[in-house]
Amino acid sequence: MQLDETTDISNCSQLLVFVRYVSADTIKEEFLFCEPLLQTTKAVDVLAILNVFFSKHDFDWKQKLHSLCTDGAPTMLGNKSGFSHLVKKEALNVIVTHCFLHRHALATKTLPISLIDVLSIVIKTVNFIRSRALNHRLFKTLCQEMNAEHEGPDTTIMDATEKLQAFLSKMSVWKIRIQNGIYANFQMLDEFIFENGSRQDSLLLNNLKDEICEHLEVLQVSFEKYFNLDEITEKDELWIRNPFLCDIDCIDDMDLAKDELIDLKTKSLLKMDFDSKTLGEIWSSLREAYPLLVKRYIFANQDFPHS
DSSP states (O other): OEEEEEEOTTSOEEEEEEEEEEETTEEEEEEEEEEEOOSOOOHHHHHHHHHHHHHHTTOOHHHHOOEEEEOOOHHHHOTTTSHHHHHHHHOTTOEEEEOHHHHHHHHGGGOOHHHHHHHHHHHHHHHHHHHSHHHHHHHHHHHHHTTOOOOOTTOOHHHHHHHHHHHHHHHHHHHHHHHTTOOTTSHHHHHHHHHTTGGGOHHHHHHHHHHHHHHHHHHHHHHHHHOOHHHHSOTTTHHHHOGGGSOGGGSOTTOTHHHHHHHHHTOHHHHHHHHHSOHHHHHHHTTTTOHHHHHHHHHHHOSOSOO
């Protein structure tokens, strides 16, 4: 279950809830409901709204809940009175995750003063777009016309983890390039320097290089602090991505799922499917032949990485 408490343009707090669930051995993701928080926005208020909703539908959500993803606000994650804490008191085995995107926003707060002006303009632009429904619709249309890619539904923790790992690895390379006067990873900056002949101003460029390198160093440390990728990444996750690339010893000999993995690795025709289809499509089609592996796939991919 994914929760996000936000304030709309009429200054009213809204609670949005999304769910992922298993249906016919397939993971489905749907918007569940949106309810206003009419008075206070405390954790007990959030819990009360959920209890009322599920009671109306005669559903024991606390017994069915596997994981909970929140936006990381004190209301949600408070150690003593946060919503997550209240839920864990009644659902002891629930897994609580902190939204990847909100951690990303926290990490950007490490920007040095000299570079913060750019981010401030971006924030004002986003607020302008989100402030009116018309602006939002026009911007959405613009993105579609530009074929811009944005994170959509069905994103898994595995997807988000891989992107973060790649981003952290790239930052070290970007720093080396900047130190050598190569700004290709910062396209607009590179074009500005080229068009304005600023390459001749060595003092200005040296100061700029120092500031960017310093920011990349601090940003990398901050990301490693906010994101513990070792805890998120499962050791046997590779077989889920592509069983033909993994070692069968990634599954313990005493685990019956290993028999299914050995059998699956011999099916050469399936190898093309893992190169051309989505994981959801592939594993859903294998639920009868490899039930144990499909169950593991579902367990590893049903959690929300962000709210």
